[in-house]
Structures are given as C-alpha cells and as structure tokens.
Amino acid sequence: MSRPTSRLLVAIDGPAASGKGTLARRVAGHFGLPHLDTGLLYRAVGWLAGHRGLDPAAAAAGLAMADLAEPGLRGDEAGQAASKVAAIPEVRANLLKFQKDFAAQASGAVLDGRDIGTVICPEAPVKLFVTASLEARADRRYRELRERGVETIRPRVLAEMAERDRRDSERAAAPMKAAPDAYLLDTSDMDADAAFAAAVAFIERKGFRPPGP
Numbered sequence: 001m002s003r004p005t006s007r008l009l010v011a012i013d014g015p016a017a018s019g020k021g022t023l024a025r026r027v028a029g030h031f032g033l034p035h036l037d038t039g040l041l042y043r044a045v046g047w048l049a050g051h052r053g054l055d056p057a058a059a060a061a062g063l064a065m066a067d068l069a070e071p072g073l074r075g076d077e078a079g080q081a082a083s084k085v086a087a088i089p090e091v092r093a094n095l096l097k098f099q100k101d102f103a104a105q106a107s108g109a110v111l112d113g114r115d116i117g118t119v120i121c122p123e124a125p126v127k128l129f130v131t132a133s134l135e136a137r138a139d140r141r142y143r144e145l146r147e148r149g150v151e152t153i154r155p156r157v158l159a160e161m162a163e164r165d166r167r168d169s170e171r172a173a174a175p176m177k178a179a180p181d182a183y184l185l186d187t188s189d190m191d192a193d194a195a196f197a198a199a200v201a202f203i204e205r206k207g208f209r210p211p212g213p
C-alpha cells in the first residue's frame with residue numbers, strides 16, 4: 001500500500017466504559033499525537049452548571065483549561081450531568097470550535113467522544129467505534145468503582161449506564177452513532193492490550209506508521 005499523504009487524525013467514539021478512553025490514550029502515545037478526551041469538556045460544563053449555577057451554554061462558551069482540572073469530573077455523577085447538558089444544541093455548538101481547532105493541528109490528533117467521526121471530524125482518515133455489551137461495561141465500571149472505594153451495587157451501575165446510553169444515542173443533537181466508515185471494535189471479550197493491537201493493525205492497514213527514531 002502506498003503511504004497516505006494526509007496527516008493522521010483518529011476519531012474514536014463509543015459508549016461509557018467501552019474502553020475508548022484507554023484506547024485513545026494508547027493510540028495517541030504510539031503514534032506520537034496529541035489527544036483530546038472530549039467527554040471532559042461536557043463533564044466540565046455539567047459541573048459548572050450544577051456546582052456554580054452557570055447557564056450550560058454560557059459555561060461552554062467560556063470554558064477554560066483550568067475548568068478541566070477539577071478532580072470531581074471523573075466520577076459517575078459528573079458523567080450523568082455531562083450527558084444531560086450534552087443534549088443542549090447551544091452547548092454542543094459552543095464546544096465545536098475548540099474541538100475542530102484541536103483536530104486541525106498540523107501534527108494530527110486523536111479525539112475521543114460520541115460524535116467525533118460523525119460531526120467533529122467526518123473527514124478523519126481513521127474512525128473507530130468502540131463498543132461492548134451493556135453487561136460487560138457495567139461489570140467494568142462496577143469493579144473500577146469498588147477499587148476506588150466507592151460504595152455501590154451492580155444493578156444500580158447497570159441501570160445508570162443504560163440510562164446514559166439511551167440519552168446519548170436518542171438525543172436529536174449529534175446522537176452517539178458509528179460513522180458509516182468506522183471500524184467497529186467490540187471489546188466485550190477483549191482486554192485493553194487486545195483492543196490496542198486491533199486498533200493499531202487497522203491504522204497500519206491504512207498505511208500510517210508510528211514516527212521513526
């Protein structure tokens with residue numbers, strides 16, 4: 001295969017606990033690219049709306065790097081809040097430029113989220129849609145929460161995840177869905193190493209290679 005002339009832009013989408021975040025970080029490290037976890041932007045907006053009483057669209061318009069450092073953003077409460085503000089079209093519109101600018105860097109980039117391959121970077125030469133069964137994702141999240149010392153029960157984790165999936169995929173504004181040309185990676189029976197190997201093999205089949213020494 002001839003070497004592609006385009007820079008490597010990788011769009012990774014998928015539901016919560018599918019493994020897309022870990023995969024995006026590893027792919028970015030392997031190919032020497034900057035990485036943006038776009039879920040963090042929506043989490044920060046949800047946080048500013050819930051904890052500081054800001055209007056979500058205004059919070060999205062004025063989002064600063066420092067807002068992304070709030071430690072509470074990683075938790076499940078922030079995930080639910082993010083999913084709610086993410087359904088507001090003005091919030092999405094106000095976060096668009098930041099994401100598009102990040103994707104336009106000359107170096108290339110890796111972005112992960114829900115609408116990267118469909119709305120933010122439909123031109124990306126590499127698109128991955130990472131998924132796993134609801135059961136497998138709930139098990140992962142439940143184990144992770146227990147390891148962090150969070151008291152919860154598995155049926156609750158599963159119900160909240162199902163609710164978030166539904167909200168993210170049924171909303172009118174940029175719903176979560178695979179781009180028609182996305183590579184579908186079902187990680188239900190895969191560990192992080194296997195998912196990474198499959199993604200790298202797909203990217204290399206497109207002719208991209210990691211930077212040389």
Ligand code: DC
Pocket residue numbers: 016038039040042043079082083086087112113114115116164168
């Ligand atoms: O990937 P995450 O779990 O951190 O995302 C939190 C929420 O943010 C998710 O439930 C939906 C929303 N989101 C979105 O609508 N579009 C994105 N590109 C990324 C996240």
